[in-house]
Amino acid sequence: MQKTPMASRKHISILGKVNAGKSSLFNAILGQHAAIISKEPGTTTDPVIKAMELVPFGPIVLIDTAGFGDVSEVGKQRMKKSQQMLNRTDVALYVIDSSSFDPNEYKDTILLLKEKLIPYIVIFTKVDLVSEIEKNWLKETYKDAVFVDCFDEASIIPVKEKLGQELAKLKVEDENLIGSLIEKNSLVILVVPIDSAAPKGRLILPQVQLIRECLDHGIKCLVTREHELPQALKEVEKVDLVVTDSQIFKSVNEIVPESISLTSFSMLLARQKGDINLFIDGAKQVGQIDNNAKILMVEGCTHNATHEDIGKVKIPTLMRKYTGKELSFDFCTGYDFPDHIEEYQMVVHCGGCMVSKKAVINRLSICQDKNIPVTNYGVLLAYLNGILPRCSQIFYKK
Numbered sequence: 001m002q003k004t005p006m007a008s009r010k011h012i013s014i015l016g017k018v019n020a021g022k023s024s025l026f027n028a029i030l031g032q033h034a035a036i037i038s039k040e041p042g043t044t045t046d047p048v049i050k051a052m053e054l055v056p057f058g059p060i061v062l063i064d065t066a067g068f069g070d071v072s073e074v075g076k077q078r079m080k081k082s083q084q085m086l087n088r089t090d091v092a093l094y095v096i097d098s099s100s101f102d103p104n105e106y107k108d109t110i111l112l113l114k115e116k117l118i119p120y121i122v123i124f125t126k127v128d129l130v131s132e133i134e135k136n137w138l139k140e141t142y143k144d145a146v147f148v149d150c151f152d153e154a155s156i157i158p159v160k161e162k163l164g165q166e167l168a169k170l171k172v173e174d175e176n177l178i179g180s181l182i183e184k185n186s187l188v189i190l191v192v193p194i195d196s197a198a199p200k201g202r203l204i205l206p207q208v209q210l211i212r213e214c215l216d217h218g219i220k221c222l223v224t225r226e227h228e229l230p231q232a233l234k235e236v237e238k239v240d241l242v243v244t245d246s247q248i249f250k251s252v253n254e255i256v257p258e259s260i261s262l263t264s265f266s267m268l269l270a271r272q273k274g275d276i277n278l279f280i281d282g283a284k285q286v287g288q289i290d291n292n293a294k295i296l297m298v299e300g301c302t303h304n305a306t307h308e309d310i311g312k313v314k315i316p317t318l319m320r321k322y323t324g325k326e327l328s329f330d331f332c333t334g335y336d337f338p339d340h341i342e343e344y345q346m347v348v349h350c351g352g353c354m355v356s357k358k359a360v361i362n363r364l365s366i367c368q369d370k371n372i373p374v375t376n377y378g379v380l381l382a383y384l385n386g387i388l389p390r391c392s393q394i395f396y397k398k
Contacts, residue, residue: 007355009059011356012061012090014063014095016095016097017105021125029052029156047085048064055160057167065082066079087116090118091163091167092121094110098126098129098138116362121162121166122145123159124142146162175272178213188242188243189221189239191224191243192207192245210243226251226255240261242256246266246377246378249387266381268351273360282374282375283375285346286323289325290325292328293345296330297316347372
């Protein structure tokens with residue numbers, strides 16, 4: 001893994017009316033012509049997403065969205081896509097054409113951003129098209145805004161500086177997987193199953209991320225399959241934590257002595273990306289599900305399902321067995337999430353390694369607003385196997 005994964009970067013969305021100069025600003029910040037620009041309104045159709053390094057902050061994702069104000073049927077679909085982008089946005093760049101400024105639209109957009117708790121920077125473009133009187137009025141009225149000429153590289157510098165300042169304000173505590181849970185020089189054993197779903201010749205992202213984080217925090221790390229785990233435990237004098245793939249929780253729990261803490265990759269991600277307490281409370285509601293209830297399974301990545309698939313096969317099978325009820329399951333992947341979830345009695349989310357933290361938090365907020373229990377793959381599997389207290393203990397030690 002040579003680059004920071006997209007899901008681990010802060011997401012910056014550029015939004016505003018059609019032909020406001022969003023794509024020009026997007027290209028100027030990137031320093032390359034990644035988005036098509038034109039005087040014709042509605043040039044940007046689908047969102048354009050690019051990873052970049054913002055000095056001195058670090059890795060970010062920059063998103064150019066379709067403009068507001070396209071009332072055609074296709075335009076409405078574009079607007080829906082732009083609205084969905086807000087659900088994963090950490091900071092918004094609200095771009096306004098100085099020559100066609102609409103105070104009412106400004107108020108509506110700012111209200112929307114505040115409702116979604118998205119920090120924002122207001123950017124006025126095309127300042128060369130307005131008179132000095134109008135320009136001075138805008139600068140006096142909107143003192144926190146940035147005024148740019150997208151074709152003047154020097155005027156983009158204040159945008160980058162202000163963006164870096166906004167990003168620095170965002171909370172970063174508890175954004176690590178393991179560094180704040182155990183001490184430096186601790187020893188962790190990672191149990192990695194090699195089954196039909198495992199990618200040949202490589203590890204999956206959560207496993208790679210955890211190994212790297214162990215290195216970053218001075219934590220010793222031993223990686224083994226479940227078959228070699230008993231021998232590994234005999235050979236190592238002191239083990240502080242065992243982290244396993246959630247789908248083999250039951251067998252690993254039987255191997256690892258009670259004196260050694262146990263959890264899973266998915267549960268560590270649940271804490272990093274979401275709300276571990278909310279997920280635990282949600283798992284405990286599985287016994288209250290009605291017969292013929294609908295369950296929504298939320299998978300962050302897209303992959304071909306196999307007979308061993310954890311989200312499409314193993315968890316549904318275990319839930320039916322545990323409850324003794326007929327349950328039906330719907331599935332959504334990537335950043336897709338239903339507009340209306342009232343028909344579901346429970347939402348079960350994957351670890352979320354392929355989606356941003358903001359997207360996961362937004363989904364949890366929707367579930368809470370609708371009073372629908374939500375849990376996580378690993379948390380639910382621990383609960384269904386009767387080992388949730390043990391597997392969540394590591395999160396409450398400090």
